[in-house]
Amino acid sequence: MIRKQARQRRDYLYRKALILKEAETTEKRAQLRSALASGKPIDPEIAKNKALRKDYQYDESRPDRTVDEEMDLDDEYSQLSGISEPRLLVTTSRDPSSRLSAFSKEIRLLFPTSVRLNRGNLILPDIVQSSKSNGLTDIVLLHEHRGVPTAMTISHLPHGPTLSMSLHNVVLRADIPGSIRGSVSEAFPRLIFEGFKSRLGQRIVKILKHLFPPLDPPTTKAKVGSRVVTFVNNEDSIEVRHHVFVRTSYDSVELAEVGPRMTMRPFEIRGGTLENKDGDVEWHLTQYTRTGRKKEYLLRRRCRERSWGKYITISAQKIGSLRGRNAATTNRTCAGQATSMDVRRRESWQRHSWDYTKWKMKNDVELKISKPERRSFLAAYNGKMVECRKQRHPKLQEKTSQGRQKSIKMLLNNMYYIRLVAISVAGR
Numbered sequence: 001m002i003r004k005q006a007r008q009r010r011d012y013l014y015r016k017a018l019i020l021k022e023a024e025t026t027e028k029r030a031q032l033r034s035a036l037a038s039g040k041p042i043d044p045e046i047a048k049n050k051a052l053r054k055d056y057q058y059d060e061s062r063p064d065r066t067v068d069e070e071m072d073l074d075d076e077y078s079q080l081s082g083i084s085e086p087r088l089l090v091t092t093s094r095d096p097s098s099r100l101s102a103f104s105k106e107i108r109l110l111f112p113t114s115v116r117l118n119r120g121n122l123i124l125p126d127i128v129q130s131s132k133s134n135g136l137t138d139i140v141l142l143h144e145h146r147g148v149p150t151a152m153t154i155s156h157l158p159h160g161p162t163l164s165m166s167l168h169n170v171v172l173r174a175d176i177p178g179s180i181r182g183s184v185s186e187a188f189p190r191l192i193f194e195g196f197k198s199r200l201g202q203r204i205v206k207i208l209k210h211l212f213p214p215l216d217p218p219t220t221k222a223k224v225g226s227r228v229v230t231f232v233n234n235e236d237s238i239e240v241r242h243h244v245f246v247r248t249s250y251d252s253v254e255l256a257e258v259g260p261r262m263t264m265r266p267f268e269i270r271g272g273t274l275e276n277k278d279g280d281v282e283w284h285l286t287q288y289t290r291t292g293r294k295k296e297y298l299l300r301r302r303c304r305e306r307s308w309g310k311y312i313t314i315s316a317q318k319i320g321s322l323r324g325r326n327a328a329t330t331n332r333t334c335a336g337q338a339t340s341m342d343v344r345r346r347e348s349w350q351r352h353s354w355d356y357t358k359w360k361m362k363n364d365v366e367l368k369i370s371k372p373e374r375r376s377f378l379a380a381y382n383g384k385m386v387e388c389r390k391q392r393h394p395k396l397q398e399k400t401s402q403g404r405q406k407s408i409k410m411l412l413n414n415m416y417y418i419r420l421v422a423i424s425v426a427g428r
Contacts, residue, residue, distance in 0.1 A: 009272075012159050028052060076156055077210050085213040086137045088114035091127065097147040099172075104142055106173055106260045110229065110242060112186045113213050114140070125275040132158050138211060139274060152264065154207060155274045161282065163207050164268040168237070173259035180258050185244060187227055188213050195233030200283055201298035204238075204266060205231075228255075233298045238264040266298075 028046050035042035046052065090108045092100050096119065108116040117127075131139055136157060143151035149170045155162040173179055191212060196205045208231060230241045240262050243255045272279025283297075 009159055025052070076159060076161060077206060081210065083214075085113045086210060087135065088138045088140055088211060089117055089127075089131050089136050090114050090140045090142070091117045091119050092142045093144065094119055094121070096142075097144060099147045100142060100144040100149055102172060103149050103170065103260065107140065107142065109184045109186065110260070111140075111211055112188055128155075128157070128273050128275050140211075141274065149262075153274065154211070156207070156210075157273060160270070160272045160276070160279060161207065162268075162270045162272060162274060162276075162279065163204065163266060164270070165238075165264040165266045168263040168265065169261070170263075171259065171261040176257055176259045176261060178257070180244065180256050184258060185227055188215055189227035189229045189242075190215070192228060192230040192232075194231070196231075196298055198298055200269075201233065203269065203282075204298065207269075227258075236265060236296050236298050238266070238298075240264060 028049070029052065031042060032046055032052065034040075088111050090104055090111070092104050096104070104116055108114050128139065138157060139153075139155045141153040141155070142149060143153070149167050151164065151166050153162065153164050173181075173184075189212060191209055193205050193209070196202060212229070226245050228243050228245060230239075230243070232239045232241075240260075242258045242260065244258055245253045245255050247253050267285040269282040269284070270279045271282060285297075
C-alpha cells in the first residue's frame with residue numbers, strides 16, 4: 001500500500017510537470033500568433049525557436065489556454081469537484097484540553113459531511129494512512145496553546161495540498177451573545193467568499209470550498225437548508241461566521257448567528273499531506289521581513305493610500321478624557337504622551353513651545369485614541385480606523401544633542417509625535 005501511494009504521488013508530480021511545460025509552450029504559441037497577426041515585434045527567444053515555428057502550422061485549430069487554465073484541468077480537486085461529497089476527518093493534537101475538544105465538536109458541526117476522531121496516541125502517518133484506506137478526502141487538524149485554539153491545518157488526500165493557518169479570536173457557541181442554542185442544522189450550507197481577488201486568494205478559496213459538499217450533487221438527493229457560512233478577507237485575516245437565515249417577507253431575511261466565530265490567517269501552503277515534511281512549499285508568509293506584515297497577499301491593493309512621514313499632533317483634552325485626567329490641566333494641544341507629564345513639565349513645555357510648533361502640521365488633527373499608552377494603537381481618523389505609532393521626531397532628537405539644559409532634554413525625550421501609518425480609502 002505504501003509503495004502504491006508513493007508511485008501514485010510520483011506519477012501525479014510528473015503529470016503536473018508535463019502539463020506546466022505544455023502550458024508554457026502554448027503561451028509562447030499564443031504570443032507568436034498575436035505578433036504575426038498584428039506585426040508587432042516579439043521576444044527574440046520566441047522568434048528564434050525553430051521547433052516552435054515549425055509546429056505552429058499544426059496548432060492553429062487548438063485553442064490557446066493560459067498556464068492557470070492548464071493547471072486547473074488536472075489539479076487536486078478536478079476529478080471529484082461537484083460530483084461527490086467530501087469526507088472530512090476532524091481531529092486534534094495529543095492530550096487536548098476540554099476547550100479544544102469542544103471546539104473540535106463545533107468544527108465537526110460546521111462541516112456537514114465530516115467525522116470527528118479522538119486522537120489518543122495515534123501518530124500522523126498512521127492517521128493519514130488509515131484515512132486514505134477508508135476513502136477520506138481531507139484531514140482537519142486543530143492545535144492549541146494553554147487551552148486556547150491557535151492553529152488549524154487542512155490537508156487534502158491523497159496528494160495534498162496542505163494549508164496551515166493560525167487561529168485568532170476564537171469564540172465558541174456558548175460564548176456568543178444571542179446565539180442559537182440547541183441542536184445545529186447539518187444541512188448543506190451556502191458559501192460566501194468576499195475579498196479573495198489575487199491568485200493566492202483564489203487558491204485558498206478552492207481549498208476551503210471543497211471542504212463543503214455541493215448544493216446539488218448529481219449522485220445524491222440535495223439537502224439544501226437555510227445555513228450560510230461566510231469567509232471575508234480583511235487585510236489577509238479571514239473572518240469566519242456561521243449563520244442560519246429565516247425569510248421574513250418577500251424580499252427580506254433575518255440572520256441568526258450559530259457559531260463558532262473565529263479569525264484565520266494563512267501562513268503556509270505546501271504540497272503533500274500532513275506527514276510529508278519534504279513537500280514543495282507553494283507559498284509561505286515572510287514574517288521576518290520588515291514589510292511582511294504590511295503586505296496584503298489575498299487581496300490586490302486597490303484604493304489604498306499610504307502616508308509616510310506625517311506627524312500629527314493630538315489634542316490633550318481628548319486623551320485626558322479617555323484616561324480620566326482633569327480637563328483643566330490637559331486643555332493644551334500637545335504630543336502623544338504629554339498626559340504622562342506633571343504640571344511642572346507642562347509649564348516648562350509651554351514656555352518652550354517653539355520646540356513642537358516648528359514641526360507641527362498646518363491643520364491639527366484630533367484623534368480619539370483607544371489606548372494611548374501603547375506604542376501602536378488604532379485611532380479614529382475622519383470616521384475610519386487607522387493604525388498609528390508613537391515615534392520621536394528626528395529633529396527633536398537633534399535638539400537634545402546640542403547641549404541644551406537638562407530639564408529641556410528630559411522634556412524633549414518625553415515628547416512624542418503620532419505617525420500616521422495607513423488610511424483606508426472609501427471604495428475598498
